[in-house]
Amino acid sequence: RKEVEQDPGPFNVPEGATVAFNCTYSNSASQSFFWYRQDCRKEPKLLMSVYSSGNEDGRFTAQLNRASQYISLLIRDSKLSDSATYLCVVNNAGNMLTFGGGTRLMVKP
């Protein structure tokens, strides 16, 4: 079993739609959680950290459920520019980042 699992997608949604991704992690001692965005043939870039209380950044909302060991990312009012691969990332100790395989999102006009 992979340590961090994501549905690879692709998720094909129309502009303006709301889309949600989930991610599960296996290490209950994991300390911190992130969503990174990766455009095609580019490097990953931090989208947002995920805090226990949940956090929002504009159209993006991240939630963490430690009891069930899953993380979610909600994107409201999808834009064409949101098309990318979203990587769920878990930090277990000392910045040892463990990446999920990524979920591909395609937003269509």
Next chain:
Amino acid sequence: NAGVTQTPKFQVLKTGQSMTLQCAQDMNHEYMSWYRQDPGMGLRLIHYSVGAGITDQGEVPNGYNVSRSTTEDFPLRLLSAAPSQTSVYFCASSYSAGAHTEAFFGQGTRLTVV
């Protein structure tokens, strides 16, 4: 504002050849790491360093060596290239090894071993 710089961007090697992938950062970050990304598998940690003179193995270290003689540079050496090392390699750095520290990535090196 260079950030993390990787060279080369593309490389083709023959089986058995050796080479060094270069990584440099100008943010005075203590923590640096190397990942490889294969289709559908996410990024996997090869080696990392928490400061000059200190390195350690990650999840997939076999066939790779690293050294950290300065804070800025963290080269990755392929000792004897194999087709299984065909991948995209990313170098990353962060200010510290703290739990919520953002990692900054270089643009990647696309390596093909034939």
